[in-house]
Amino acid sequence: MIQLRNVTKVYTRAKKTITALDGINLQIDKGDIFGVIGYSGAGKSTLIRLINYLERPTSGDVEVDGLVLGDRSPSQLREVKREIGMIFQHFNLLESRTVSHNVGMPLILAGKPKHEVEARVAELLAFVGLEDRGASYPSELSGGQKQRVGIARALASNPKILLCDEATSALDPETTRSILALLQRINRELNITIVLITHEMSVIQEICNRVAVMENGHIVEEGRALDIFLRPGHQTTRNFVRTIMSIDDEPVAQVDGERVVRLEVLGDALGEPFIDRLKPDFGLRTHIERANTVYVQQTKILVLVLRLSGEPGAIDAGIAYLESAGITVLEESADV
Template sequence: MIVLNQIKKIFNTNSGCVTAVDSVNLSIRKGEIFGIIGYSGAGKSTLIRMLNLLERPTEGTVTIDGKDLTQISSKELRLARQQIGMVFQHFNLLWSRTVFENIAFSLEIAGVKKEEIKPQVLELIQLVGLSGKEDNYPSQLSGGQKQRVGIARALANNPKVLLCDEATSALDPQTTDEILDLLVQINKKYNLTIVLITHEMHVIQKICHHVAIMESGRIVEQGDVLTVFSNPQHPVTERFVKQVASEDDSIETVEHLIKKFPKGKIVLLKYLKEKAEQPFITNVIRNYQVDINIIQGKVVQTQEGGYGSLYVQLTGLEIIPALNYLKEVGVEVEVIS
């Protein structure tokens, strides 16, 4: 559905040339929710703006639904953009227009007949949960309601792709989850391809099928979300995963665990959710001369399944054989002390 081939973006500044996006290759399948995550300055905002050529690549090609957007005329590009909706971080609503008028605006620009606009807008208002708010102005709405208007407006022209540029970063946690649930609903209802950028791993964990991690303008790791969560390969990815999985192994935390549980070994166990259905802890206690004290743990749910992490203290005579058994049944073992 979306193919980026050797995309590069160089900005000319007073202090010289700055490479914001550097030789990025991505392939995004139709109907999936694809997340792009990175810290501030990673290049993710520039990258997503090149998907609809709000930023034109310095090098490389952007192909959407078989059409290379970098090679078409300005008129063709305007038509192609109608098939690419965009939701912004700060809503970008017209403050002098009502909810109804904001959503209708994109249809008016596209030349839709007046008598066809009203039923389409009312359907979208119902879809995003704003029935009864048609005549309200943006100043009368909460942040979450404003973003719902932005989503409805982005869907007005029945796009094939929806781009979300930090669409939840200005919202509180509860409202963020509500907006993410709405995006999942829209994705399933319309089989709509959604590409979102974020600096919050919770967003990736909750709704994305695949993720790409950016640093310094490059994709440093990508894959399906469950695989990336369970086996991160790059230090930046590990930092993001630990935000959600509560695997903070900072020196202070490790030292605290060692002082509080000085005997035996402190071990971090990582496993996919299906492993949690197997009694591997019980088997260790039954079959080895080992006592296990569970310190803390968490299971993180993704669109493709769950991933768990568990800190335990092992004491006894057969710690090493017990750890070998855990590895054999597919549990990842990291000895902390």
């Protein structure tokens, strides 16, 4: 659906060269809710502007739905862009126009008949829960309502892709959850691929199935959101994950005859008394050093750091039992 190949973007400001993106390779599949997270200046907003060619790469290719955008003529590029909707952090609404006019603006600019515009606007306002606010002006709306107008406007042309640039960062937590739920509904019911730029790991946690972590113009880590939360590899990723999962990743001191393991428990294994069985079945003594529970989308994850004491063979057997129950067991390195 979306592919970036060796994409670099360089700006020149006051004779100074700034590399915003450096050799980016990224693939976003059809139907994804794909999150791009990074701190300010990481390059994530530049990346999203390249996808709809508001910016052109200095080098490399941006491909959308099988078409390399750099190879398109201006008229062909306009056609591609009509299939890409965008919503913004600060809504970008026309304050002097009604909600209905704001939503219908893409269709008005495309020269659609008035009756077609009115029907589509009514349909979209109902979809985003604002069917009674068409005659209102943006100044009369709350922040969440303004963002719903922005979403309805982005959907006006029936896009295949929806780009969200910090779409919830100006909203309170409750409103953020409602907007994220709306984006999930758009993805599920309209089969629209969503690319979501954010600096909040809670947003990734709530709706993204895949995520790329950016730092200084590079993608430092990319993969399934569930894998990123469970086993972040890069320090920047670990810093983001710590804002959600408070479990400490410092090593635990070990003594002879003990093993310290990290358990990642999800799915059916959550309902099993797996720790309680380790003593009667294997003669092991257990001590939970750390624990945390978190939801990634609708998946509940329990992470435990567990100290096991007993005969080496019995510990091995206990670990084999845990793994057979569908629990991921990772050996913790000793603190020496």
